[in-house]
Amino acid sequence: MRQKILIAKAIFPDVVARLSQQFDIESNQEDRLFSHDELLAKLRDKDGIYATPSTLIDAAVIAANPQLKAICNMAVGYNNIDLDAATHAGIIVTNTPDVLNETTADFGWALLMATARRITESEHWLRAGHWDKWRYDSFLGADLHGATLGIIGMGRIGQAIARRSLGFDMRVLYHNRSRLSADREAHANNAQFVSKEELLRSADHIVLVLPYSTATHHSIGAAELALMKPTATLVNIARGGIVDDAALIGALRDKRIAAAGLDVFENEPRFHPDFLSLSNVVLTPHIASASEATRRAMANCAADNLIAAMAGQRPPNLLNP
Numbered sequence: 001m002r003q004k005i006l007i008a009k010a011i012f013p014d015v016v017a018r019l020s021q022q023f024d025i026e027s028n029q030e031d032r033l034f035s036h037d038e039l040l041a042k043l044r045d046k047d048g049i050y051a052t053p054s055t056l057i058d059a060a061v062i063a064a065n066p067q068l069k070a071i072c073n074m075a076v077g078y079n080n081i082d083l084d085a086a087t088h089a090g091i092i093v094t095n096t097p098d099v100l101n102e103t104t105a106d107f108g109w110a111l112l113m114a115t116a117r118r119i120t121e122s123e124h125w126l127r128a129g130h131w132d133k134w135r136y137d138s139f140l141g142a143d144l145h146g147a148t149l150g151i152i153g154m155g156r157i158g159q160a161i162a163r164r165s166l167g168f169d170m171r172v173l174y175h176n177r178s179r180l181s182a183d184r185e186a187h188a189n190n191a192q193f194v195s196k197e198e199l200l201r202s203a204d205h206i207v208l209v210l211p212y213s214t215a216t217h218h219s220i221g222a223a224e225l226a227l228m229k230p231t232a233t234l235v236n237i238a239r240g241g242i243v244d245d246a247a248l249i250g251a252l253r254d255k256r257i258a259a260a261g262l263d264v265f266e267n268e269p270r271f272h273p274d275f276l277s278l279s280n281v282v283l284t285p286h287i288a289s290a291s292e293a294t295r296r297a298m299a300n301c302a303a304d305n306l307i308a309a310m311a312g313q314r315p316p317n318l319l320n321p
């Protein structure tokens with residue numbers, strides 16, 4: 001009998017077709033999320049689930065579906081899945097690392113430049129018909145070249161962001177759970193390992209690329225924002241819950257930091273409505289990995305993991321300890 005798979009959110013049709021060759025697929029090709037109850041019900045007869053970052057697979061979903069063999073996430077981040085509960089239940093969990101490193105680093109730079117140089121703010125102003133003359137002080141932003149870049153979370157994406165800073169003659173500071181080897185630091189534009197506090201105090205531009213966990217929840221809050229320079233920009237391409245939104249909104253409103261660029265939000269796709277009233281924040285809908293080629297690579301990587309797990313093999317990107 002063919003194994004049964006739930007594809008929890010619309011993905012590329014050719015990847016669905018690929019999986020359909022060997023599994024019975026129930027695919028959510030509607031443009032909406034399953035509710036928690038729907039997900040519970042739909043998983044009852046499934047052997048595996050192909051998940052995306054908006055598929056919340058918590059302990060309750062896992063407890064109700066002990067027959068599941070694998071949860072394969074189409075993302076490198078997997079904070080939408082209770083890995084401990086899955087491991088305890090003997091369920092394989094996988095993610096899609098590496099294939100998105102360079103694309104996500106490109107986007108980190110795009111967001112950093114848009115934020116520091118006020119690109120979206122000035123475009124909105126132009127579109128609204130306000131531009132009547134050149135002015136010496138229109139939309140003055142902060143330089144990137146020659147500035148100090150701070151990277152919090154120096155995994156593969158953080159290192160790819162650091163490498164790109166060479167072309168901007170930047171000094172790079174980083175903070176990470178552990179220090180990189182001297183060789184890796186050298187390849188990351190001679191990045192210098194510092195405490196989080198020193199990074200927050202010294203960097204002109206800060207990019208968050210660390211994984212989300214209970215330990216990193218709101219790890220950028222009022223106290224951390226207070227350490228930053230009033231001219232600094234903060235970019236988050238990691239996960240929303242890392243930043244305390246209320247504290248960030250206060251800091252942006254009072255100009256205690258200059259600007260922020262956010263691709264991720266706590267409880268997305270919902271986000272704090274007060275962001276919309278601020279002109280010094282650039283908002284994008286979780287698209288850092290969204291190039292055509294990379295999203296296809298992620299989709300196929302998740303499919304490879306699922307196919308291996310269902311065949312009883314070790315999937316290439318196993319997360320369980």
Ligand code: DGY
Pocket residue numbers: 053074075076077078100238286287288289290
């Ligand atoms: C990831 O892979 O975790 C990204 O955030 C999804 O684009």
